[in-house]
Amino acid sequence: MKGKRVLIINRGEIAIRVAKALNELGLVSVGVWTDNETEPPHLEYCQEWVHLKGNNNKETYLDIPKIMKIIEDYKIDGVHPGYGFLSENREFSETLAKKGVTFIGPNPDAVYKMGAKDISKQIAKEAGVPVVPGSTGEVATIEEAIKIGNEIGYPVLLKAVAGGGGKGMRPCASDKEVKDNFAAVQREALSSFGYAGLLVEKYILNPHHIEVQILADKKGNVYHVFERECSVQRRHQKIIEEAPSPFIGADEAVRKDICETAVKCAKAVNYDSAGTVEFIMGEDKKFYFLEMNTRIQVEHPITEEITGVDLVANMIKVAFNEPLDFKSQDDIQIRGHAIELRICAEDPITMLPAPGKIVGFETTFPQGIRFDHCIFPKFTITPDFDPMIGKLIAKGFNREVALRKVRNALDGLIIDGIKTNIPLHKVILNEENFVKGKYSTAYIGTIKPQEKVAVKEDIEAFMLKIAGIELNQMGSQS
Amino acid sequence: MRYYFMNQEMEEFSIDVEVGLCKTFEFTHEGNKKSLQVRKLAGKHFYSFDGIAWKKLAALGVNEVLVSNSETYKVYRGYKPSGLNKSGAGALITQMPGKIVKLMKNVGDKVTKGETVLILEAMKMENEIKSGADGVIKTINIKEGQALEAGFLMVEIEE
Numbered sequence A: 001m002k003g004k005r006v007l008i009i010n011r012g013e014i015a016i017r018v019a020k021a022l023n024e025l026g027l028v029s030v031g032v033w034t035d036n037e038t039e040p041p042h043l044e045y046c047q048e049w050v051h052l053k054g055n056n057n058k059e060t061y062l063d064i065p066k067i068m069k070i071i072e073d074y075k076i077d078g079v080h081p082g083y084g085f086l087s088e089n090r091e092f093s094e095t096l097a098k099k100g101v102t103f104i105g106p107n108p109d110a111v112y113k114m115g116a117k118d119i120s121k122q123i124a125k126e127a128g129v130p131v132v133p134g135s136t137g138e139v140a141t142i143e144e145a146i147k148i149g150n151e152i153g154y155p156v157l158l159k160a161v162a163g164g165g166g167k168g169m170r171p172c173a174s175d176k177e178v179k180d181n182f183a184a185v186q187r188e189a190l191s192s193f194g195y196a197g198l199l200v201e202k203y204i205l206n207p208h209h210i211e212v213q214i215l216a217d218k219k220g221n222v223y224h225v226f227e228r229e230c231s232v233q234r235r236h237q238k239i240i241e242e243a244p245s246p247f248i249g250a251d252e253a254v255r256k257d258i259c260e261t262a263v264k265c266a267k268a269v270n271y272d273s274a275g276t277v278e279f280i281m282g283e284d285k286k287f288y289f290l291e292m293n294t295r296i297q298v299e300h301p302i303t304e305e306i307t308g309v310d311l312v313a314n315m316i317k318v319a320f321n322e323p324l325d326f327k328s329q330d331d332i333q334i335r336g337h338a339i340e341l342r343i344c345a346e347d348p349i350t351m352l353p354a355p356g357k358i359v360g361f362e363t364t365f366p367q368g369i370r371f372d373h374c375i376f377p378k379f380t381i382t383p384d385f386d387p388m389i390g391k392l393i394a395k396g397f398n399r400e401v402a403l404r405k406v407r408n409a410l411d412g413l414i415i416d417g418i419k420t421n422i423p424l425h426k427v428i429l430n431e432e433n434f435v436k437g438k439y440s441t442a443y444i445g446t447i448k449p450q451e452k453v454a455v456k457e458d459i460e461a462f463m464l465k466i467a468g469i470e471l472n473q474m475g476s477q478s
Numbered sequence B: 001m002r003y004y005f006m007n008q009e010m011e012e013f014s015i016d017v018e019v020g021l022c023k024t025f026e027f028t029h030e031g032n033k034k035s036l037q038v039r040k041l042a043g044k045h046f047y048s049f050d051g052i053a054w055k056k057l058a059a060l061g062v063n064e065v066l067v068s069n070s071e072t073y074k075v076y077r078g079y080k081p082s083g084l085n086k087s088g089a090g091a092l093i094t095q096m097p098g099k100i101v102k103l104m105k106n107v108g109d110k111v112t113k114g115e116t117v118l119i120l121e122a123m124k125m126e127n128e129i130k131s132g133a134d135g136v137i138k139t140i141n142i143k144e145g146q147a148l149e150a151g152f153l154m155v156e157i158e159e
Helices: A012-024 A041-045 A064-073 A090-098 A108-115 A117-126 A142-152 A175-193 A252-268 A300-307 A311-319 A399-411 A422-429 A432-436 A443-447 A459-477
Strands: A005-008 A028-033 A048-051 A078-080 A156-164 A167-172 A198-202 A208-216 A222-234 A237-243 A274-281 A287-293 A337-344 A360-363 A369-373 A388-396 A413-416 B002-007 B012-019 B024-029 B032-041 B044-048 B065-068 B071-077 B091-093 B098-103 B116-122 B125-130 B135-140 B153-158
Touching: A005 A012, A005 A064, A012 A028, A012 A041, A012 A311, A012 A369, A012 A388, A028 A041, A064 A090, A078 A311, A090 A108, A108 A117, A108 A287, A117 A156, A117 A252, A117 A287, A142 A156, A142 A175, A142 A198, A156 A175, A167 A175, A175 A198, A208 A252, A208 A287, A208 A311, A222 A252, A222 A300, A222 A443, A237 A300, A237 A422, A252 A274, A252 A287, A274 A311, A300 A311, A300 A337, A300 A369, A300 A388, A337 A399, A337 A422, A369 A399, A388 A399, A399 A413, A399 A422, A422 A432, A432 A443, A459 B002, A459 B012, A459 B024, A459 B032, A459 B044, A459 B065, A459 B071, B116 B153
Parallel strands: A005 A028, A005 A078, A028 A048
Antiparallel strands: A156 A167, A156 A198, A208 A222, A208 A274, A222 A237, A237 A337, A274 A287, A337 A388, A360 A413, A369 A388, B002 B012, B002 B071, B012 B024, B024 B032, B032 B044, B065 B071, B091 B153, B098 B116, B116 B125, B135 B153
16 A cells, blocks of 8 residues: 555645545645645645646536546546545546546445435335335425325425435425425425435434444445534534534443444445444434435544544555454444534624635644644635634543533634634533533524624724734834 | 724724834723733744733734624724715625626616525525615626625615
8 A cells, every 4th residue: 555646636624634644654645736726725734736727616626537637647546535526426436446546435336325315215224224204215296295294294304305415405394384395495406406306204303413433444344433413503514513422422222223223324335435324313312314425524533532543544544455453343432522613714693604814823722632624824715615614623531521621722713814603612612501412403593693692802802903913014114 | 003993884993002112002992091012932922911911912914804703894004994985775795705696686677675686606605695675776787607706796776
């Protein structure tokens, strides 16, 4: 494996994370930069840099022929896709396979089977994994949707087959609501995903989003690396994750059950890389298969922190047929608790993206903090990419300690010049129910940030900024 | 030196500053005085309001735009702006760079307050841009697919 040349088709913090792992394993990390990233911070960690010409994602991070050309010209042996972009694209992994280039991810068949919601649900069902009761395939008409609604009982959720990120789904409590919403969800599905197919399933009240990390090799060994609780979400996107799940808590029987179920899912598609099986868990702790993400996930660090397993390095190793760092499931144990906050360039009250230019960045962190980020002064956050700019991860002996550390770290994290969700995180970390670990995916809707986050900082903050400008004036004169 | 801060609702306030020797700053805001010291240590700037407790100073040389939690301010050093074109409820201006996905109205169409006029995509999100007033579309300066900078006047509505 040593000396193999690996192209990272991604940017931001995940490109840095992957480059670090490649360098440490003795591989050559090859990073890319595009025309609308003038100073990409991720290149700092890449040993070689390649220009990926183009101004938008279609011409760059999603352009398979262009990427294949780079692979040929620069004699690339393997590709790490990170998350997003081409990470779960079957065509890309198949094209690489045909050229004999290693895709650092699962085999194309697993990507395909877990990529389509209706197929993955069918596979899970056949493997004996509980799925949310609902239609077995696409529902074409309102009448059919109503029939299923009466069979499984209301409330039900109408959702797009190709959906994700919270788009193209609506809960309905009666025949009438199904009738009223059906066409609207179809339209949303078509405009967001280019495909109007719909599913009907049972709507679970106050659900928890709990996922299990999987690590598998190419010899058929599939291991789980325990669960993550990802129920703090806005617009169906996660903003705070923790491991292990405070909702499962000390209920080891449930933990064992959900983790072993996830392994069953992965085995059903001959999974052979790092991946995540997502479940929805009701208030009764019954859980149902939601989907499998066939890539490394944003929130992987909390699992690494509580188990000591380097997921990214192991993912690279298995792709090149190297053995995993451990030999049995029992080698993996939970030690302590980890919390991750996603730091996003967005308004802390409206939670809408707020691009801009970072003018200042300073950290003063306690012991036990990991900050995976791509922030540096003068870095411009453009509207072309996701607003997430960093992940603040705290590990502690238990949840209380991890909370204490992450609160203190947040006070020592200063990002100046752009709006960030740091003030919102501060509110959540001191909110009674979050502190107790009592929250579901409905949580963000209950905390009313417009009442709790101060619109304006106190006057001292403005004085500091004046001092900054004046100091800069002095500097430029001397 | 007087600093003026103005938010998007055109609300403003000012802070006076006198810069002394050895990086000391005397601020006056609404009659209240406050002083600040800055020291450089290990390549970083630290500040103190009382000379005892010190913290890192993050930004040097801030843009003319300043962000405070959920508010964005324009900063004017030493002068008060005049003749700013005051945008009323009838002017739809981009708050962030983005791309026009869909334009729902034509010039001459009637709109009511809160009605969606266009859809702007910014940071992978579609935002419905709504009319801030009842009126008639007077001008449209955009077309579908167009990429825009922040502060661009997209549509004007005559009340």
